[in-house]
Amino acid sequence: xxxxxxxxxxxxxKRKQCxxxxxxxxxxxxxDTFAEAFNMRGTRVIVTAQNLKWAYNAANAMTGFxxxxxxxxxxxxxxxxxxxxxxxxGRPGVSILMFAMGSKVLMQQLETRMGQCILTCPxxxxxxxxxxxxxxxxxxxxxxxxxxxQVAKLIPDTHGKNQRYxxxxxxxxxxxxxxTTGMVRAIGGGNFLVLGTSQPQVLAAxxxxxxxxxxxxxxxxxxxxxxxxxxxxxGSKYPKMFASTNDAFCPTxxxxxxxxxxxxxxxxxxIVIDGLTFEDIALSMKVGIxxxxxxxxxxxxxxxxxxxxxxxxxxxxFKLHQILQGNLAGATTA
Amino acid sequence: MSATIFTLxxxxxxxxxxxxxxxxxxxxxxxxxxKALRLGAQHTVxxxxxxxxxxxxxxxxxxxxxxxxxxxxxxxxxxxxIEGDAGDFIGAAMQGGVLxxxxxxxxxxxxxxxxxxxxIEGDAGEYCASTMKAGTLGVLGKTGARLGYGMKRGTLLLAxxxxxxxxWLDCGWHTLPFLNILYKSFKALDSKFATxxxxxxxxxxxxxSGLGKAEILVLAK
Numbered sequence: 102x103x104x105x106x107x108x109x110x111x112x113x114x115k116r117k118q119c120x121x122x123x124x125x126x127x128x129x130x131x132x133d134t135f136a137e138a139f140n141m142r143g144t145r146v147i148v149t150a151q152n153l154k155w156a157y158n159a160a161n162a163m164t165g166f167x168x169x170x171x172x173x174x175x176x177x178x179x180x181x182x183x184x185x186x187x188x189x190x191g192r193p194g195v196s197i198l199m200f201a202m203g204s205k206v207l208m209q210q211l212e213t214r215m216g217q218c219i220l221t222c223p224x225x226x227x228x229x230x231x232x233x234x235x236x237x238x239x240x241x242x243x244x245x246x247x248x249x250x251q252v253a254k255l256i257p258d259t260h261g262k263n264q265r266y267x268x269x270x271x272x273x274x275x276x277x278x279x280x281t282t283g284m285v286r287a288i289g290g291g292n293f294l295v296l297g298t299s300q301p302q303v304l305a306a307x308x309x310x311x312x313x314x315x316x317x318x319x320x321x322x323x324x325x326x327x328x329x330x331x332x333x334x335x336g337s338k339y340p341k342m343f344a345s346t347n348d349a350f351c352p353t354x355x356x357x358x359x360x361x362x363x364x365x366x367x368x369x370x371x372i373v374i375d376g377l378t379f380e381d382i383a384l385s386m387k388v389g390i391x392x393x394x395x396x397x398x399x400x401x402x403x404x405x406x407x408x409x410x411x412x413x414x415x416x417x418x419f420k421l422h423q424i425l426q427g428n429l430a431g432a433t434t435a
Numbered sequence: 436m437s438a439t440i441f442t443l444x445x446x447x448x449x450x451x452x453x454x455x456x457x458x459x460x461x462x463x464x465x466x467x468x469x470k471a472l473r474l475g476a477q478h479t480v481x482x483x484x485x486x487x488x489x490x491x492x493x494x495x496x497x498x499x500x501x502x503x504x505x506x507x508x509x510x511x512x513x514x515x516x517i518e519g520d521a522g523d524f525i526g527a528a529m530q531g532g533v534l535x536x537x538x539x540x541x542x543x544x545x546x547x548x549x550x551x552x553x554x555i556e557g558d559a560g561e562y563c564a565s566t567m568k569a570g571t572l573g574v575l576g577k578t579g580a581r582l583g584y585g586m587k588r589g590t591l592l593l594a595x596x597x598x599x600x601x602x603w604l605d606c607g608w609h610t611l612p613f614l615n616i617l618y619k620s621f622k623a624l625d626s627k628f629a630t631x632x633x634x635x636x637x638x639x640x641x642x643x644s645g646l647g648k649a650e651i652l653v654l655a656k
Contacts, residue, residue, distance in 0.1 A: 149612075189616055189619070190612045190613070190615045190616050191615040191619070192612065192615075226612055249648075250648075252588075252590075252648075252650065253569070254571070254590070254613060254616075254617070255550060255569075255570075256571075256613075256616050256617055256620045257533075257620045257623075258620070259619070259623070261623075263531075266613060266616065268611075268613050274609060274610070274611070275609075275611055275612065275613065277612050277613050277616075
């Protein structure tokens, strides 16, 4: 999603309303607000290679320029590393999660990225990483690169279900890919904001959050290093721009616009999360916020907030207080 | 449920056409019905085999000999295990499933096979994989003359170097990652194939007298 994309009339967090709404962790105030997220389509691809170095080379290329669906078509990231005994071909690998607003875009982007990033990467192979009745092409069309010399193999998996693979002759030997992978319903746009007294301190808190969140399966944080600094709002003074900087959260504009920031806040960064289920995203938000707050207010971390559109656009609301109280199911629809 | 076991009677000396004894043909049949099935004009299953078990998805031929022909003919799913030797045309026109022979097989094993896995732990006779269309055929023993005659597509996995043929082209030695996936699928089987780990193979492509898109992979020693 667009990081921090807000309606210009953004709902102000109710952080000063009443005593029972106040929550803080280690001196860090948690706003009584929610992150607003959207239905998406997602898939998982397992990429293996001769060693992890080359698996990462392939995966980094495939998940490159995939921070936001607005400009990149998909949001993608490396979910986790896989040991050889956890991959189909017994080689080290990584799993990639990829999300898009619709199935058509997801299919197009997956095929393009497979062709340009995995097919091209020495020793790399690609496999389905998720079961679903909805199957989308992984190597189904890429096989024609073999110019008639491609070989199909139908091999039963550990459950006895036949899986079709394609062996495509390439200059380093054979490119091996499964024919299809599963496509599932998913959620994109879970988020939280870290507000602090200096840029280095906020970045340190976000880094701590990302390290903790990387351990949670089924989610990715698609922005660079998992963190985004350019939250945006809907609209602009320039007619051709449909989004512009989220001025209410820009520290240097505190005296100019209707700000969301106290005078001691000098930096705000956001972590955006895409995941397979509501609970996956809620859990990752919980561990991320807790990790960020573990640095404490003495380390300059003052507030945790979240981005929403007033609750009218997104189908899923991640309420910070509920999540941090351990209620990961929460209300999922507007 | 235990596998359906067909134990060949020692008194049987005539050839037996086993094409009606596949998991697909026996599905839903009770033991009495299976025993009453006709194998050719003169014999029933009960005349030739002692039959036990109830799971028709897995069929076992015990004390099998070369008089048993067409085992696994056109089979589409399930598993057949042959404990002993088999005659000609085993796995012929196979369309799926797994067929394992723990002994030797006769001629034309895997003839016109389209899909599935035919795994022969012993030797295979002449014309093995003849006009095979696709699928995987493994032979751990030796193979006879005219191996892969007219073979169109599919993979022949061999433990022994076959006789040189003009219509099979040597593509050299390779380490193929897909073999690991194939070997993983063997792990679930009660077969010598489950012990395979060799990823290094010599690849031949043929039969170039025809379509020429099949391959023979000879495992390195």
